Amino acid sequence: MSNDRPGKVRMMQGNQACAEGAIAAGCRFFAGYPITPSSEIAENLSVMLPRLGGKFIQMEDEMAAMGAIIGAALTGQKSLTATSGPGFSLKQETKGYASMAEVPCVIVNVMRGGPSTGMPTLPAQMDVQQARWGAHGDRGVIALTAKSAQETYEQTIRAFNLAERYMTPVILLIDEITGHTTEKVIIPDASDIEIVHRKKPDKDPENYLPYRFTDDCIPTLAPFGTGYRYNVTGLCHNETGFPTNDSNEIQCLIERLTRKIEIYEDDIIRNNELMLEDAEIGVFAYGSVARTAQAAVRICREEGIKAGLLEPTVLWPFPTKAVLAMAQKVRAIVVPELNLGQMAREVSLASQCSVPVHKLGRVDGSPIPPQQLVEKIREVV
């Protein structure tokens, strides 16, 4: 992504890169609960945060960690929690609260195999739909992904920036391979990193409405303790932040929670492409599998098969336009992923059935080697 960028070169695993990225983004609060394969994020931050005057706390369970980061965020802090599949499931209700109350925070899920306790030490990508639909109720969701330690560093920073800009929880989905692979990371100078802070109230406390309907659809939540006294609730509320039973106000709120992500899709979505311009076979791959796909596409090209890769760095909102554009160019799409077709389903929807979509799902805890994907592409050809 940015290997030619100037900066300090370090060796670190993805989980440490996540911790470093969080610090660079201005995160000064972490609450978590031990879970494999994400624990190194907590371990690293337990060392780093107190040195910077930041706060680290190991909570009594996953729900508590999620609640604590929301509480911290409401005091104005940038806050983070990290977990894996089972913990991600446990956090869902409280994560939905952050969507409803529009509290910016970041949740990292280092994905492992499920269902249930599944494969604690082995990689999977089985939480990608849970990231979108896991919590009850309609709302827009932002979920990023990363395929290397370098990208984990960068995407962690971006997750905080998006959370602050759009006042919403942002999820970063990496997997065990990315979390535990030690590799080169280039840490840029702080001055080269774009940092976003949430909006500040532009009105005095008497005229302040935390959830005022504005053209940008983004509320302005003043940090607790700064003289703006307001109410935050998970109940349907109006512009004041107090609960409402008014059907118009409820309709406006719930529509806005989805719309505020939809209208910014073009700013949020970012894709990488590899040899897609003249491709006849499109590959859609994300996270660590995108590295497999890069290698497989190159092997195919050497063999004379015109394969190309569309690699989303944002899974939600889903890159519908890019998938449709690819579908209109290629003869078939192959979706390799470490689940049984969770994103292949989205690709089919986005391509409007204009082209066959072939799944390559691996769920035995092993990565997909390039050769397996090459064979699949040959079969499709």
Place this chain on the structure above:
Amino acid sequence: MFDYLQYVRQENFPHIWCAGCGDGIVLKALIRTMDKLGLSQDETVMVSGIGCSSRTPGYVDINTLHTTHGRAIAFATGVKIANPDLNVIVVTGDGDATAIGGNHFIHAARRNIDLTVLLYNNYIYGMTGGQCSPTTPRGANASTAQHGNLEPAFNISGLAIAAGASFVARGDAYHVKKLETLIGKALQKKGFSLVEVVSPCPTAFGRRNKMASPVKMMEQLRDTVVSVEKWEKMTGEERKGRFRTGILRDIEKPEFTAEYAKLIEKMRPEE
């Protein structure tokens, strides 16, 4: 006469509580105590979960955070650690804090983090219509215990003491002056402090347990409450059917955010 208007959000009244509910009495006691202590409205945060008691923050003109069922203490922990200068009050109930939120309750007490927890104990899930809670007495009736509750009840104050809270008191909605004193001491305590407030629920609890009249429930509180001092002198037989109110524990021990501040100081690079 005390002027409540400075502290309440008038636009949110009338409140949702039923006639005869004790929760409004506790709210008024809390407001008078806040006033007496001169607590800054800007620098005080009230966090609640789900249930009748947890609707309290909506009526108080401070920073208020109405969270998910059981998680008030977890959210409050984040608020307090992130900004220890804020006074953080948690308002919760017997179901919210000792059933679905039981883990957060005991761990905040163990951690001894500087939160003041007002736990309204009405022996029932009132808002959802009278299901039995962890404090519903054995044998009492509830909508989910219509043949009589088979389970023994939690002693909430005892639970907090065992878990490590530095201040634990029990009060009730009848003896309001005493309740104010207890809330005041809890707010001033640097550490995890609990005030368990026994509060009548004639609608969901009393109605099913031969105490449909709010007056009767209040009279029962009047007649069964015993001060901790008197309790010590009573025999086991005399204590039967009664409960004690007052300060049950008040000790000094390291408080979490203060300890964390020391850690940050220790980590600070030398000049």
